[in-house]
Amino acid sequence: MTSARIVVLGGDGIGPEVTEAALHVLGVAAKRGGKSFETRDELLGGIAIDATGEAMPERTREACVAADAVLLGAVGGPKWDDPRAKTRPEAGLLGLRKAMGVFANLRPVRLHAALADASPLRRDRIEGADMVFVRELTGGLYFGTPKGRAVENGVERAFDTLVYDQNEIERVVELAFRLAAPRKKKVTSVDKANVLESSRLWREIAVKVGARHGGISLEHQLVDSCAMKLLTHAKDFDVIVTENMFGDILTDEAAALAGSLGLLPSASLGEGPRGLYEPIHGSAPDIAGKGLANPVGAILSAAMLARHSLGWTDEAAAIERGVDVAIAKGARTRDLGGTLGTREMTNAVVDAMSQAAGQGGGA
């Protein structure tokens, strides 16, 4: 059996801390399942700017497009925040997503009743809530042109362009419908069709794709009221598909409902099995280097990597079960109101995986 090839981009701030934790857990799961992988570290973000002057060096791009999967921590931080800088760490991340062609960013959100104390929601509004966001990742405001600055009549202007073509919308909505089929068979398409032309096209295409998927319901929701309904009716959602910027914002909100930004994983997928996996949080400069980061979002991202890019379904399930059991037994980092550091939380997950395996259900 050949070894899976994973490129690891620790990045900045807490990025290296959480990717190390995730690789440790993935290593334990792989070993138990008789699987193996090899890793190659590359630079992305601020650390890459410092070393090479580029946020995504060519060597990083080449390694990522040749790998089976890429595991990323986070990029960015105050050191590179000068608004007039030639490049920013975040530009490296956007360039990588584009270079890998990962147009769909899956962000699953399961609300653990055991974390009701960390969530702003009441326990009865949490229990059973289980949704997955499908965020369009390589279009919209992030990538549209023209984009830039100009001075007209002595007045400085800055502009971004929100543009989607029908194919970009169709492929991501199609993926959302396929995801909904084995779930609760409900797709919520989120837009701002009362104002934005791009959203009106989005809605038309969503209806067209929906017509191909009998048995799966499609509802449209405006992004502002969707933000509200996440708070009041979290259990009503199943698969939520939306454009790049709306998805970025709504998923941080959903993470807070789950209990912490540190909990949520993501998988960015394109046409083939190769993917880019990263927790949804950032580099958390306020806690970087202190060993306090919650590693769960990164650990669950490694589980998604195992399932989607390597086909290791048992190993992925074992990691997810380990996280569930550790949380149910009370393991909590500080963001969840507990006292554990990154290493202790990681060990709690590994211990829980061992117990589950001992009970006959593990990897």
Ligand SMILES: NC(=O)c1ccc[n+]([C@@H]2O[C@H](COP(=O)([O-])OP(=O)(O)OC[C@H]3O[C@@H](n4cnc5c(N)ncnc54)[C@H](O)[C@@H]3O)[C@@H](O)[C@H]2O)c1
């Ligand atoms: N995918 C990415 O690489 C990514 C994502 C978001 C933000 N960023 C970048 O990160 C930098 C900081 O951004 P920000 O402060 O707005 O967002 P952030 O996600 O880094 O942090 C927001 C808050 O959540 C906390 N937090 C985040 N992850 C946590 C974890 N795993 N455990 C415990 N607490 C956690 C932080 O301590 C902070 O209080 C910026 O440069 C931003 O562009 C990068």
Ligand SMILES: CC(C)[C@H](C(=O)O)[C@@H](O)C(=O)O
């Ligand atoms: C850092 C930034 C470019 C990124 C995004 O907006 O996509 C982040 O917020 C995320 O959610 O992955």
Ligand SMILES: [Mg+2]
């Ligand atoms: Mg974000």
